[in-house]
Amino acid sequence: MAFTHVLPDPNNPITHAGASTGTLPVNGPGYASVSLKSVLPSMTTRTNSGRAIVRNIAGHKWDISISYNPLTRAEFEPMHAFLLQKKGATSHFFVSLPQYTAPQDSTFATYLATSALKPTANVAAGKDTFMLDTKSGTTFAIVTHKAPSPGDIFTITDTNDTNHLKVYMVTRVETNSDYSAATQPTTAQVRISFTPPLQRSVQSSTTTVDFTDVKFRVINKNKDIGYSLDVNNLYKLSLSLEEAQP
Numbered sequence: 001m002a003f004t005h006v007l008p009d010p011n012n013p014i015t016h017a018g019a020s021t022g023t024l025p026v027n028g029p030g031y032a033s034v035s036l037k038s039v040l041p042s043m044t045t046r047t048n049s050g051r052a053i054v055r056n057i058a059g060h061k062w063d064i065s066i067s068y069n070p071l072t073r074a075e076f077e078p079m080h081a082f083l084l085q086k087k088g089a090t091s092h093f094f095v096s097l098p099q100y101t102a103p104q105d106s107t108f109a110t111y112l113a114t115s116a117l118k119p120t121a122n123v124a125a126g127k128d129t130f131m132l133d134t135k136s137g138t139t140f141a142i143v144t145h146k147a148p149s150p151g152d153i154f155t156i157t158d159t160n161d162t163n164h165l166k167v168y169m170v171t172r173v174e175t176n177s178d179y180s181a182a183t184q185p186t187t188a189q190v191r192i193s194f195t196p197p198l199q200r201s202v203q204s205s206t207t208t209v210d211f212t213d214v215k216f217r218v219i220n221k222n223k224d225i226g227y228s229l230d231v232n233n234l235y236k237l238s239l240s241l242e243e244a245q246p
Contacts, residue, residue, distance in 0.1 A: 002019060002020075003018045003019060004018060004019055004020035004082075005092075005093050005094055006020065006093065006094045006095070006096060006215060007028065007079070007082065007083075007093055007094065007095045007096070008026065008027070008028025008029075008078055008079045008082055009027075009028040009029070009030065009031070009096060009098075010027050010028065010029075010030050011096060011098075011101065012028060012096055013025035013026055013027045013028065014026055014028065014078050014079075014082060016078075018082075018085070026074075026078045028075075028078065028079050029068055029069070029071055029075045029076075029079065030069075030098070031066050031067065031068060031098065032067045032068055032069040033065075033066075033067045034064070034065070034066055034067075034097055034098070034099070035063075035064065035065035035066075036062060036063070036064055036097065037062065037063040037064075037065075038060070038062060038169075038195070038196075039060065039061050039062070039063050039242075040056060040058075040059075040060045040196065041056065041057050041058040042054055042055060042056050042057060043055055043057050059196075059199075060195075060196035061242055061243040061244075062167060062216060062242070062243040063221075063240075063241070063242050063243075064095060064097070064216060064218060064239075064240075064241040064242070064243075065238070065239070065240050065241070066095075066238065066239040066241070067238045068236070068237050068238065070230065070232070070234035070235065070236055071234060071235045071236075071237065072234065072235075073233075073235065075235075076227070076235040076237065079237075080225070080227065080235075080237070083220070083225050083239075084225055086219075086220070088220055088222070088223040088224060088225060089219050089220045089221065089222065089223045090219075090223075091219070092217055092218065092219050092244050092246075093217075093218060093219075094215040094216065094217055094218070095215060095216050095218050095241060096213065096214075096215050096216075097216070100152075100153050100214050101212070101213055101214075102211075102212055102213075103148055103149065103152045103211045103212070104149040104151065104152055105146045105147065105148070105149055107145060107146040108145060108146040108147055108148060108149075108211075109211075109212065111138070111140070111145035111146070112211060112212050113212075114137050114138065115134065115135075115136060115137025115138045115140070115145075116134075116135040116136045116137060116208045116209075116210075117132045117133065117134065117135055117140065117208070117209050117211075118132065118133065118134075118135035118204055118207050118208055118209060119131065119132060119202060119204045119207055119209065120132065120133050120189065120204060121204050122201070122202065122203050122204050123198060123201065123202045123204075124198070124201050125197075125198050125199060125200050125201045126197050126198060127197060127198050128193055128194055128195065128196070128197040128198070129172075129181075129191060129192065129193040129194070130191070130192065131183075131185060131189050131190070131191045132189065132190050132191070132192060132209060133186075133188055133189045134188070135207075135208055139188060140188050140189070140190075141187060141188055142175050142176060142185075142187055142188070142189075142190060143187065147173055147175060147190045148170050148173055148190070148192060148211055149170065149173065150170050150171055150172060150173060151169065151170065152169070152170045152211055153167055153168065153169045153170070153211070153214050154167075154168055154170070154194075154209050154210055154211045154214060155167055155168070155210050155214050155215075156168075156198075156200075156202055156207060156208075156209060156210070157207065157208040157209075157210055158200075158202055158203065158206050158207045158208075159206045160203060160206045161200060161202075161206075163200075163245070163246040164199065164200045164202070165217045165245060165246060166196075166198075166199040166200075166243075166245060167214060167216050167217075167243065168194040168195065168196065168198075169194060169195055170192050170193070170194050171193045171194055171195055172192065172193035173190060173191075173192055173193075174190065174191040174192075174193075175190055175191075176189070179191065199245070216241075216243055217243060217244060217245065217246075218241040218242060218243055218244060219241065219242060219244040220239065220240070220241060221240040221241060221242050222240055
């Protein structure tokens with residue numbers, strides 16, 4: 001029985017032993033509100049003629065803010081203990097956001113329940129687009145199985161690179177009937193553009209592109225973990241998290 005490294009929520013329970021399955025599972029509380037921010041630090045220099053020269057000065061990350069409704073002690077303590085076990089900002093954990101547990105298109109989500117997609121070719125780090133087709137399961141067909149949508153997020157599972165845990169967001173989706181690039185996707189392919197660009201290169205033969213139950217690898221932005229208790233004996237807590245790669 002392994003310890004869970006996912007922040008407890010209604011879809012990710014935790015046992016008294018710290019595992020995700022087993023005896024006495026405790027469902028974590030839902031969120032009152034969630035904020036997701038794309039952060040790509042840059043610097044702008046202007047010339048005397050008015051030209052703007054912009055350059056990135058650091059890598060991309062996602063910032064996540066979570067607020068909770070007032071919690072009973074039974075709801076609060078398992079989650080609080082989980083956060084304390086992570087020793088403030090020194091240890092990472094994973095967080096699932098409810099709006100991204102499944103792709104927006106329900107037909108596409110159903111297809112992914114039994115099948116998987118992969119890039120059609122190897123993709124170098126720094127690229128922000130690639131073509132997808134079937135990796136396993138039923139052969140992908142855009143008419144039947146639909147496609148990812150702008151705003152969906154995904155991660156990369158690469159058996160040769162277990163440190164590739166970055167989360168990406170789809171910005172454009174090109175199909176056989178609706179495309180802009182020079183190469184037309186077939187009816188069994190879809191081309192996605194995304195942000196940020198690939199952090200690491202991927203190999204087509206060892207890679208799966210995961211759109212379902214995507215989790216962000218994060219650390220606390222604050223080294224201190226605290227709460228307040230109101231007159232109704234309810235606990236108040238909010239979290240400020242930032243994406244952190246291995």
